[in-house]
Amino acid sequence: MELIKMTNISKYFHHVVxxxxxxxxxxxxxxxxxxxxxxxxxxxLMKILYGMISPDSGEIYYKGQKVNFHRPLDAINMGIGMVxxxxxxxxxxxxxxxxxxxxEPSKGIFLDIEKAREEVGELIRRFNFNISLDDxxxxxSVGEQQRVEILxxxxxxxxxxxxxxxxxxxxxxxxxxxxVILDELRKEGCSIVIITHKLKETFAIADRISVLRxxxxxxxxxxxxxxxxxxxxxxxxxxxxxxxxKRPAKNIGKVRLRVKNLVVKDGGRxxxxxxxxxxxDGEILGIAGVEGNGQTELxxxxxxxxxxESMELELNGKKLEGxxxxxxxxxxxxxxxxxxxxxxxxxxxxxxxxxxxxxxEEDFCKNIFLDEKNIEKYAEDLKAKYGIKxxxxxxxxxALSGGNQQKVVIARTFSxxxxxxxxxxxxxxxxxxxxEYIHGKLLELRDRGKAILLISADLDEVMTLSDRILVxxxxxxxxxxxxxxxxxxxxxLLMTGGNLEMALGGEI
Amino acid sequence: xxxxxxxxxxxxxxxxxxxxxLILASTGATFSMRSGVSDLGCEGMMIGGAFFGVxxxxxxxxxxxxxxxxxxxxxxxxxxxxxxxxxxKVNATLSGMSVNLLSAATATLLLQIIWGRHGNxxxxxAFSKIQADWLKKLPVIGEMLAEQNILFYLSLVIxxxxxxxxxKTNSGLRLRMVGENPQAxxxxxxxxxxxxxxxxxxxxxxxxxxxxxxxxxxxxxxxDGMTGGRGYIAIVINAFGGFSPIxxxxxxxxxxxxxxxxxxxxxxxxxxxxxxxxxxILTIIVLSIGIRxxxxxxxVGKYHDE
Numbered sequence: 001m002e003l004i005k006m007t008n009i010s011k012y013f014h015h016v017v018x019x020x021x022x023x024x025x026x027x028x029x030x031x032x033x034x035x036x037x038x039x040x041x042x043x044x045l046m047k048i049l050y051g052m053i054s055p056d057s058g059e060i061y062y063k064g065q066k067v068n069f070h071r072p073l074d075a076i077n078m079g080i081g082m083v084x085x086x087x088x089x090x091x092x093x094x095x096x097x098x099x100x101x102x103x104e105p106s107k108g109i110f111l112d113i114e115k116a117r118e119e120v121g122e123l124i125r126r127f128n129f130n131i132s133l134d135d136x137x138x139x140x141s142v143g144e145q146q147r148v149e150i151l152x153x154x155x156x157x158x159x160x161x162x163x164x165x166x167x168x169x170x171x172x173x174x175x176x177x178x179x180v181i182l183d184e185l186r187k188e189g190c191s192i193v194i195i196t197h198k199l200k201e202t203f204a205i206a207d208r209i210s211v212l213r214x215x216x217x218x219x220x221x222x223x224x225x226x227x228x229x230x231x232x233x234x235x236x237x238x239x240x241x242x243x244x245x246k247r248p249a250k251n252i253g254k255v256r257l258r259v260k261n262l263v264v265k266d267g268g269r270x271x272x273x274x275x276x277x278x279x280x281d282g283e284i285l286g287i288a289g290v291e292g293n294g295q296t297e298l299x300x301x302x303x304x305x306x307x308x309e310s311m312e313l314e315l316n317g318k319k320l321e322g323x324x325x326x327x328x329x330x331x332x333x334x335x336x337x338x339x340x341x342x343x344x345x346x347x348x349x350x351x352x353x354x355x356x357x358x359x360x361e362e363d364f365c366k367n368i369f370l371d372e373k374n375i376e377k378y379a380e381d382l383k384a385k386y387g388i389k390x391x392x393x394x395x396x397x398x399a400l401s402g403g404n405q406q407k408v409v410i411a412r413t414f415s416x417x418x419x420x421x422x423x424x425x426x427x428x429x430x431x432x433x434x435x436e437y438i439h440g441k442l443l444e445l446r447d448r449g450k451a452i453l454l455i456s457a458d459l460d461e462v463m464t465l466s467d468r469i470l471v472x473x474x475x476x477x478x479x480x481x482x483x484x485x486x487x488x489x490x491x492x493l494l495m496t497g498g499n500l501e502m503a504l505g506g507e508i
Numbered sequence: 509x510x511x512x513x514x515x516x517x518x519x520x521x522x523x524x525x526x527x528x529x530l531i532l533a534s535t536g537a538t539f540s541m542r543s544g545v546s547d548l549g550c551e552g553m554m555i556g557g558a559f560f561g562v563x564x565x566x567x568x569x570x571x572x573x574x575x576x577x578x579x580x581x582x583x584x585x586x587x588x589x590x591x592x593x594x595x596x597k598v599n600a601t602l603s604g605m606s607v608n609l610l611s612a613a614t615a616t617l618l619l620q621i622i623w624g625r626h627g628n629x630x631x632x633x634a635f636s637k638i639q640a641d642w643l644k645k646l647p648v649i650g651e652m653l654a655e656q657n658i659l660f661y662l663s664l665v666i667x668x669x670x671x672x673x674x675x676k677t678n679s680g681l682r683l684r685m686v687g688e689n690p691q692a693x694x695x696x697x698x699x700x701x702x703x704x705x706x707x708x709x710x711x712x713x714x715x716x717x718x719x720x721x722x723x724x725x726x727x728x729x730x731x732d733g734m735t736g737g738r739g740y741i742a743i744v745i746n747a748f749g750g751f752s753p754i755x756x757x758x759x760x761x762x763x764x765x766x767x768x769x770x771x772x773x774x775x776x777x778x779x780x781x782x783x784x785x786x787x788x789i790l791t792i793i794v795l796s797i798g799i800r801x802x803x804x805x806x807x808v809g810k811y812h813d814e
Contacts, residue, residue, distance in 0.1 A: 043690050052695075072695050072696075073696075075697070076697060082695075084695070088691060088692035088695045089689070090689045090692060091688075092688055092805070093688065100681075101681050101682060101685045101696060101698075102682065102693065102696030103696065106678050109677045109678065110676055110678070110679055111678050111680075111681055152696070156696075317761060471745075501594040
């Protein structure tokens with residue numbers, strides 16, 4: 001049965017087409033994967049369905065009735081719930097408060113907290129959510145927070161659940177857990193839309209796939225059993241995609257950067273504990289580790305953002321000390337781990353963001369003034385070269401999709417010809433097409449003889465790109481290995497503090 | 509022995525009296541902050557309350573009508589803050605300061621226009637000590653409580669009601685959600701703008717009453733500059749008290765105690781100017797040490813539609 005039908009939906013943002021005559025439908029009791037690259041219009045389409053954005057044209061039918069949602073509450077009242085990519089939770093509230101706020105059971109004007117507890121407890125039991133109602137949300141893991149969001153929708157009797165990139169922030173175990181929950185919901189007759197660009201997960205859970213590309217619906221009714229991953233990614237990106245092909249380094253050169261006895265303390269605890277390594281020209285050195293094991297502090301020390309307790313750093317055999325500016329000037333490029341918090345200034349234009357940090361350099365300045373003409377030319381050049389999708393270089397960076405924002409960071413750093421690159425999570429929250437592109441760029445720079453330190457939470461990424469891998473656990477390097485020497489299971493074990501010799505019975 | 513007891517009694521009586529305007533204003537600030545609006549206009553709303561309270565009492569020769577005036581004009585000045593900050597998205601510090609400047613100037617100007625006077629208003633009817641002989645008979649605290657006027661008791665009731673509202677009612681939960689995360693509140697269908705207006709107007713109402721206590725409760729005239737920065741101190745007290753009505757009450761008593769010391773030490777060992785600096789010094793100390801652990805609502809200054 002067709003539960004939702006959207007016909008001929010179009011939406012423009014400042015004359016840029018976000019959605020172009022899109023048709024969409026959702027059947028009762030199915031899990032639909034709404035697939036597409038970042039910026040393809042998936043979220044916009046679903047926000048229209050949820051009443052957050054109003055379409056410029058098109059019609060929406062719910063259970064055969066034409067509907068007009070002006071605000072989310074209209075959609076909620078009809079039984080449509082949405083879990084946003086950035087959770088809409090109050091960290092300082094308890095789980096229970098977060099779930100019921102806005103639709104509280106009451107006794108007169110008073111909050112009937114016991115009734116709320118009963119009702120939500122019932123839901124939790126029914127779906128095996130395993131979550132405690134009195135915990136503050138700020139103390140929950142990301143996976144648990146997501147369950148709170150789902151509970152919020154279920155508590156409001158949602159029959160349709162829209163999840164925006166539900167697995168983007170989850171660990172592999174948490175992904176499995178959420179899939180069990182979604183499966184359970186499907187059995188109960190819930191209809192679910194998953195907005196995603198991840199093929200693996202689409203195949204794991206979806207009954208049907210709709211593919212959006214550049215604001216157009218490419219295919220509305222794809223059966224995941226009948227297509228291969230490659231065919232699907234081609235459909236999504238519009239061309240062949242090549243990921244995971246290893247290209248080992250051919251000419252590793254002399255030591256470019258030597259790190260010795262690096263110790264970083266934070267609040268009395270050693271975050272980085274006596275780390276030493278060499279980084280050579282023409283190699284990618286990968287740091288594998290579960291997040292929070294000292295990566296952030298390591299990056300900060302190696303980019304001059306933080307004064308470590310101790311460190312002897314040699315660049316080209318010479319001692320290097322100073323602040324972030326000194327490091328940049330010494331041709332140590334930095335792709336920060338959180339592009340919005342550290343890599344970009346949200347309010348500034350694409351153009352300005354493309355020169356940030358390098359704005360003092362000669363080709364951008366005329367005496368004390370910025371050389372606007374040159375900067376403009378430079379920005380246009382990078383926009384074309386790196387395929388940054390923005391309608392204009394004067395657009396604010398916040399108008400770009402995550403993948404394109406990341407391309408801006410990459411373009412800025414890579415094109416200043418750094419000798420050393422400190423690259424953190426370069427493809428986080430970025431679509432397949434952009435991942436392929438960024439990986440290609442990294443390998444290209446390496447082959448041109450650059451020394452690259454790659455820090456990533458994505459073990460696949462570290463294993464594919466790195467020529468050498470250091471495993472970081474609780475601030476210490478617990479193992480160094482060559483590419484292909486250890487399997488992902490072995491690396492995973494080391495990353496979580498395991499011991500290979502013990503686990504594998506001394507085989508290694 | 510007897511003398512120590514007497515001094516103690518004077519200090520406590522005076523502490524309670526000094527606390528009332530702070531209790532009212534900081535509870536008002538709680539409403540504003542909990543709705544996610546920075547409350548820098550408190551001082552101006554207090555001045556408004558102090559002045560218009562006297563004006564109301566002057567016109568109708570009735571302190572209660574004066575109090576009503578204080579509440580209404582406190583809310584009027586709060587409305588200025590709300591319109592600028594909530595509707596037109598002016599930075600809350602600027603719109604709050606504009607309230608402070610405008611109300612101080614209004615009071616000075618109207619003193620001149622209405623009474624042709626500089627610096628202070630004529631005497632008007634004010635609140636006096638409550639007439640309750642049974643209260644005096646209570647052991648130990650009886651005398652101290654009987655020294656207070658009705659506004660003291662009113663402010664205690666307000667604190668309790670405010671606490672119940674904020675933590676026990678549906679509406680209070682929604683107000684707090686707006687203050688913590690306006691976007692989230694919006695997505696579950698809460699009218700964010702209405703709650704912010706409500707929070708700011710409640711702040712104006714209570715600050716207005718706090719101001720009226722200064723002019724109609726402690727004295728019976730309006731004096732230019734009589735709020736003496738208490739609106740700012742209330743903001744600090746509110747943060748110090750963890751943005752809760754009960755915390756604000758306790759913080760106000762704490763500050764009131766230091767303010768009351770001047771009644772004891774005046775003309776004695778320590779120069780009175782030094783003693784009078786106490787509340788302000790304390791404010792600085794609390795600002796630099798005490799508030800660090802207090803976490804403001806996470807959504808202060810944020811809007812639901814951006």
